[in-house]
Amino acid sequence: xxxxxxxxxxxxxxxxxxxxxxxxxxxxxxxxxxxxxxxxxxxxxxxxxxxxxxxxxxxxxxxxxxxxxxxxxxxxxxxxxxxxxxxxxxxxxxxxxxxxxxxxxxxxxxxxxxxxxxxxxxxxxxxxxxxxxxxxxxxxxxxxxxxxxxxxxxxxxxxxxxxxxxxxxxxxxxxxxx
Numbered sequence: 001x002x003x004x005x006x007x008x009x010x011x012x013x014x015x016x017x018x019x020x021x022x023x024x025x026x027x028x029x030x031x032x033x034x035x036x037x038x039x040x041x042x043x044x045x046x047x048x049x050x051x052x053x054x055x056x057x058x059x060x061x062x063x064x065x066x067x068x069x070x071x072x073x074x075x076x077x078x079x080x081x082x083x084x085x086x087x088x089x090x091x092x093x094x095x096x097x098x099x100x101x102x103x104x105x106x107x108x109x110x111x112x113x114x115x116x117x118x119x120x121x122x123x124x125x126x127x128x129x130x131x132x133x134x135x136x137x138x139x140x141x142x143x144x145x146x147x148x149x150x151x152x153x154x155x156x157x158x159x160x161x162x163x164x165x166x167x168x169x170x171x172x173x174x175x176x177x178x
Contacts, residue, residue, distance in 0.1 A: 089115025
């Protein structure tokens with residue numbers, strides 16, 4: 001630090017504004033002494049319908065938008081498979097049982113009903129995540145966590161439905177645990 005230009009001032013010359021007086025700051029920045037460093041936002045006309053305060057947030061990163069859209073597309077594909085073809089659940093369960101060596105009857109009306117309930121629940125989770133992402137978009141910059149959370153919740157719903165279906169078929173649980 002070098003000495004101040006005024007010899008009567010015992011303080012060292014300010015570096016990076018750390019000891020600058022309000023007069024020195026005003027002289028350097030060109031603003032009057034005591035002026036606010038950032039002017040307040042202009043109030044919007046209520047008749048225009050615009051928000052009086054616009055948050056100065058930055059746009060969402062490109063990777064977040066791409067990842068969010070990709071996760072929603074994969075989710076839509078999965079949900080469409082369950083909603084439009086509820087027999088996928090019983091067919092998949094039957095194929096898994098056959099590959100494990102189970103020779104009994106797997107597919108019945110109850111398994112199909114479980115598949116429908118799982119499909120409708122997945123649809124509700126997907127629509128909830130989509131609406132939630134659209135509502136939270138102005139507030140948060142990063143949104144990929146919404147479809148990712150919906151995917152985790154959907155996996156839990158699917159595993160619970162599968163567990164109920166496996167427990168419903170007599171002998172299948174014994175065959176799978178051997």
